[in-house]
Amino acid sequence: MIEIRFHGRGGQGAVLASEILARAAIMEGANASAFPFFGVERKGSPVTAFCRIDDRPIRLHTGIYEPDHVVVLDQALIQLTDVLTGLKDDGTVLVNSPHDPEDLGLSTDCKIDTVDATSIALERRLGSKSSPIVNTAILGGFARQCEFVPIKAILDSIRYMAPIKKEENAKAALEAYNRWRE
Amino acid sequence: MIDALTANQAAAIAAKLARIEVAAVYPITPQTTISEMMAEMVSRGELDARFMLMESEHSAMSALIGASYVGARTFTATSSHGLALMHEVLMWASGVRRPIVMPVAARTIGGPWNIWGEHMDVITERDVGWMQFYCENNQEVLDTVLMAYKVSEDPSVMLPAMVVIDGFILTHTVDAVSVPEQHLVDEYLPSFNPDPVLNIDDPRRFGGLIMPDWWTEFRYRIALDMEGAKKRIQEADAEFGKIFGRNYGGLVENYRTDDADVVLVIAGSAAGTAKEVVDHLRDEGLRVGVARMRVFRPFPSEEIAELNSKDVIGVFDRSYTFGDGGAMFNEVRSAMHGSDNIIKNYVGGLGGRDVTAAHIEWIFRNMLDILDNGLDRKIEWVGLRDGSGRW
Numbered sequence: 001m002i003e004i005r006f007h008g009r010g011g012q013g014a015v016l017a018s019e020i021l022a023r024a025a026i027m028e029g030a031n032a033s034a035f036p037f038f039g040v041e042r043k044g045s046p047v048t049a050f051c052r053i054d055d056r057p058i059r060l061h062t063g064i065y066e067p068d069h070v071v072v073l074d075q076a077l078i079q080l081t082d083v084l085t086g087l088k089d090d091g092t093v094l095v096n097s098p099h100d101p102e103d104l105g106l107s108t109d110c111k112i113d114t115v116d117a118t119s120i121a122l123e124r125r126l127g128s129k130s131s132p133i134v135n136t137a138i139l140g141g142f143a144r145q146c147e148f149v150p151i152k153a154i155l156d157s158i159r160y161m162a163p164i165k166k167e168e169n170a171k172a173a174l175e176a177y178n179r180w181r182e
Numbered sequence: 183m184i185d186a187l188t189a190n191q192a193a194a195i196a197a198k199l200a201r202i203e204v205a206a207v208y209p210i211t212p213q214t215t216i217s218e219m220m221a222e223m224v225s226r227g228e229l230d231a232r233f234m235l236m237e238s239e240h241s242a243m244s245a246l247i248g249a250s251y252v253g254a255r256t257f258t259a260t261s262s263h264g265l266a267l268m269h270e271v272l273m274w275a276s277g278v279r280r281p282i283v284m285p286v287a288a289r290t291i292g293g294p295w296n297i298w299g300e301h302m303d304v305i306t307e308r309d310v311g312w313m314q315f316y317c318e319n320n321q322e323v324l325d326t327v328l329m330a331y332k333v334s335e336d337p338s339v340m341l342p343a344m345v346v347i348d349g350f351i352l353t354h355t356v357d358a359v360s361v362p363e364q365h366l367v368d369e370y371l372p373s374f375n376p377d378p379v380l381n382i383d384d385p386r387r388f389g390g391l392i393m394p395d396w397w398t399e400f401r402y403r404i405a406l407d408m409e410g411a412k413k414r415i416q417e418a419d420a421e422f423g424k425i426f427g428r429n430y431g432g433l434v435e436n437y438r439t440d441d442a443d444v445v446l447v448i449a450g451s452a453a454g455t456a457k458e459v460v461d462h463l464r465d466e467g468l469r470v471g472v473a474r475m476r477v478f479r480p481f482p483s484e485e486i487a488e489l490n491s492k493d494v495i496g497v498f499d500r501s502y503t504f505g506d507g508g509a510m511f512n513e514v515r516s517a518m519h520g521s522d523n524i525i526k527n528y529v530g531g532l533g534g535r536d537v538t539a540a541h542i543e544w545i546f547r548n549m550l551d552i553l554d555n556g557l558d559r560k561i562e563w564v565g566l567r568d569g570s571g572r573w
Contacts, residue, residue, distance in 0.1 A: 018356075019356045022186055022356050022357075023186035023356065026184060026185075026186045027186070031357075031358050032186070032356075032357075033350075033355055033356060033358075034186075034349075034355065034356040035354060036354065038299075038350040038534055039356065040352075055352075057319075057358070058358075058454075059318075059336075059452035059454035059455065059457050059458050060454065060455050061318075061348070061352070061452060061454050061455050061537065062317075062452075062535075062536050062537060062538050062539060063538070107196045131445075
């Protein structure tokens with residue numbers, strides 16, 4: 001079983017990102033579940049969402065405490081919350097940031113990557129200038145980083161689930177996938 | 183077709199597949215997305231039904247009683263305070279034998295405010311003459327709504343049913359759900375054709391005053407038919423399996439109980455987590471199992487009595503009713519009366535607190551300890567912050 005935790009802010013689309021990923025996995029023939037941390041929704045406040053992917057039906061109906069992968073939609077959250085909590089030793093971290101991974105101030109031996117999802121979202125006019133919707137772009141990066149859900153499935157899932165600008169959102173994910181720097 | 187759906191979406195799609203004719207709703211968290219989806223389906227013309235947004239849950243249930251009298255297949259959904267506000271009308275619905283099916287997003291009842299999941303709202307309504315189905319996952323929610331109509335509308339039953347969906351844990355979680363084809367659902371669930379119906383061309387009186395010389399017989403008939411519903415539920419489950427290729431074991435689903443020394447009786451989504459823990463402990467050679475209480479009304483007395491041979495039985499209550507232990511615990515203990523096994527009550531998962539695999543593993547190890555050393559205490563509140571609070 002693969003367990004993923006998303007950190008975002010209310011309004012960035014972290015919950016929808018977890019659902020898009022689960023849907024992509026399900027359409028690829030896997031089993032998956034996605035759920036938010038059931039808190040009180042406020043725009044701008046820290047949000048956590050989760051996704052489980054497995055070959056077998058998902059029977060666990062409990063939170064994820066030791067994720068394999070962490071995806072951070074807002075770099076500033078690194079100062080606010082411990083995004084590395086419980087992350088497995090061989091886990092990965094993906095952060096939406098224009099900077100290099102070593103400049104993020106994260107102390108972990110896990111593999112860290114960055115993708116500039118904000119710039120991509122702004123170029124595609126997803127959300128507003130002050131609060132771009134970065135969830136689809138970062139999913140493209142995540143597809144590249146972890147390679148267990150094909151980018152095509154992610155793009156199809158985005159087209160199905162994005163409430164507006166379906167093609168623009170899919171293109172944002174594809175750009176993040178193609179612009180990947182090792 | 184496999185889809186990625188929340189349990190609330192699964193419930194609404196099931197209502198559409200059941201070709202419900204009247205939906206009367208009032209929104210409340212965490213049920214609201216069911217009502218919203220019903221409204222969307224009707225407004226888009228995908229569902230040929232009358233959708234009514236009422237001024238309260240009390241009115242929603244009242245409207246459905248009237249609609250059901252006319253012969254409509256009826257649907258609503260609620261939760262928590264909404265269910266509590268329906269209380270007296272719930273008793274009307276069962277008393278006048280209307281087969282209404284209602285998903286309930288199980289949640290706390292305040293105060294103080296808490297919008298999260300537990301079973302207190304539905305457990306509180308265990309005595310109102312409704313059947314109660316507790317679902318483990320989103321697939322079971324979809325399937326159980328269909329089964330509930332099948333059983334409720336059976337002329338030998340004619341009682342309403344609640345389909346219990348753990349608030350947020352299922353209602354707001356996306357999972358893989360196989361959506362059955364309409365023609366198969368039509369084959370499984372024929373249209374609702376009650377007789378007699380409310381009809382101005384053929385006037386009759388429904389729900390009138392029953393004098394003391396007949397009231398006891400009215401109540402006795404409900405009791406008899408609720409008992410008879412047990413067989414109908416087993417049949418509906420078996421027939422569902424034949425048509426759709428999956429079923430759920432009737433009223434109680436036994437998971438690895440055959441050679442188990444200790445068995446945990448548990449309802450709802452936490453049963454899935456418990457099954458995972460059972461597999462994990464079985465790998466260690468520990469003989470543990472789960473009896474998932476799928477149906478609490480009618481109460482599965484026979485299935486529970488079959489667990490008499492187990493040395494230790496734990497009963498997990500996701501609510502607390504301030505009796506001599508929780509409600510499920512008391513009824514299980516009652517059904518086992520006369521057997522010499524040990525029964526213990528575990529209370530947890532209240533107000534949205536996660537029931538973790540660690541909690542359940544702790545429960546199984548506690549039961550195994552009781553197997554060797556005898557009962558430590560009758561009631562255990564699991565996962566309390568300071569680790570105390572048991573007696």
